[in-house]
Amino acid sequence: MLMLSNLRVIAQNDMSLNEGWIFREVNAGKWFKASVPGTIHTDLMRTQQIEDPFFRDRASQLLWISERNWEYKKEFFLRSNFNLNQKKYIVFDGLDTYADVYLNEQFLGRVNNMFRQWRFEAIGLKPGNNQILIRFFSPLRIADSLAKQSDVKRPCENNRHYLRKAQYHFGWDWAPQLPTCGIWKKVYLSSESASKYKEAKYADVKLIQTADSIGQNFYFTVNGQATFMKGANWVPADVFLARMTKDRYRQLLIAAKEAHFNMLRVWGGGIYEDDDFYTLCDSLGIYVWQDFMFAGAMYPGDSGFLQNVKEEAKQQILRLRKHPCIVLWCGNNEIDEAWHNWGWQKQFEISANDSIRLWKEYVTLFHEVLPDLVRQYDSGRAYISTSPLYGWGREKSMTHGDSHYWGLWWGIKPIQIMREKIPRFMSEYGMQAMPNWKSINKYSIPDDWDTASVVMKAHQKHPTGYKTLSAYIQQEKLKPNSFRAFAAATQEIQHRAIKTAVEAQLQSNGRCMGSLLWQFNDCWPVCSWSVIDYYGKKKKAYFTLQALYKDR
Secondary structure (H helix, E strand, O other): OOEOOOOOOOOOOOEEOOOOEEEEEOOOOOOEEOOOOOOHHHHHHHOOOOOOOOOOOHHHHOHHHHOOOEEEEEEEEEOOOOOOOOOOEEEEOOEEOEEEEEEOOEEEEEEEEOOOOEEEEOOOOOOEEEEEEEEEOOHHHHHHHHHHHOOOOOOOOOOHHHOEOOHHHEEEOOEEEOOOOEEOOOEEEEOOOOOOOOOOOOOOEEEEOOEOOOOEOOEEEEOOEEEOEEEEEEOOOOOOHHHOOHHHHHHHHHHHHHOOOOEEEEOOOOOOOOHHHHHHHHHHOOEEEEEOOOEOOOOOOOHHHHHHHHHHHHHHHHHHOOOOOEEEEEOOEOHHHHHHHOOHHHHOOOOHHHHHHHHHHHHHHHHHHHHHHHHHHOOOOEEEOOEOOEOOOOHHHHOEOEEEOOOOOOOOOOHHHHHOOOOOEEEEOOOOEOOOHHHHHHHOOHHHOOOOOHHHHHOOOOOOHHHHHHHHHHHOOOOOOOHHHHHHHHHHHHHHHHHHHHHHHHOOOOOOOEEEEOOOOOOOOOOEOOOEOOOOOEOHHHHHHHHHHOOO
16 A cells, blocks of 8 residues: 555645545445535435434434445546646545545555545556545444454443544434444645645643642643633534534634633544634634543554554644644543443453553553654643543542533532532533424424424433433422423523532632533534534523623
């Protein structure tokens, strides 16, 4: 395989290859027009082979798409005077995820990471007609195959962790199971011009983690002044990532700014966001806590996986370091906490020897490989290995480092507990709420308006979601007498919970120096912890935050 994987700035004379693609199920016969960048699901929708997966319970009927192999093809013509004396490269800014690439029926190579840019020397490129073929393999079947090859049980609720693919695509407690595939970023033909990266740019922001009389603090200074970070966790704003536009990013990020946020955490089960996201954060004065894309699982530790991740991390660090909004790199979301608190060893029947091995592999990736790359390519930014430092059931979670407190919601603790649970930096906490009524009408019909309906269950991904919401509604002595009233009551509950928590954090006399709500936004229409729903409609708690953070 002749492949150059280093990232470079696209030159002005690069030739776009985004237009003119067609697709089909592998060897299925008829070809259909494709849109690039795009995904197999959006192409199937656009060609009217499937209907909108977000309407009613359709998403649950579409898993067959993820179980099949798909291929994309493009033919393009080069004039006889096209300069082929210089080496040419076919560059894919993003392929999701496992695929073989061919040029003029010659195999160029296999890709296995949607977070990497892939560059192949265009051997066989010629004047006249040329053809690129990309054959995508089922992400579900590939993940299962890799899991079977593993010689140790690796804790995870499914086999998503074997793929370098957005983890939320396999489903989360706010996301549907729609593991798509496709050419999700730009494609172009490039010359051999030198690779150049923009230099790192830094805001005068520092992370402080030192021992104090309480335990270990965790706060940021801005221009030398300790600053309370007001914000939320950001998740991918669509299941089908190619649908994201600069305008959609702008709408959401302006809403964050108008709520007086100064920080968003890009959560590790999603994606490294598009440059448009970070450029907007730069201009709006919103700092970014950037996770690497690992969440809630024990990832492989073999040399092939590590080399893949090293190239991924290197590319992303080099791409993103030019954005001064980024103030922190974080190795993963909740893996350290899970290993020590979620009972994985018993649940997955992991032997003592395998436990030692798995933890050693964890340390290698998150305490050695990733911080070494940050030091090498972006030495002016802080790195932490995981978030949170301690699980929410441990006393130290309130006195040391950042905290994900889930006694509210998961523990069904009363809302008033948030007056007592004040950590050093609250990097996750939250309360679910239904979307706005107009939004509910977009993905359902009146026959669905009951929490026991198939459709409403499909748009609630937490296993006890409606039951937990009902418990809080009862605790707060609300008495909704209809489904619409229930939806409104959930927003009232979320408002009360967030108001109680943020007031206590702001009034803690410096004990707590940050509040990042779980979660800011949604990737599809769902009952979740977001304060802005998938359609961009603000819930009551959004305005609560806006009022609390004004002039703070």
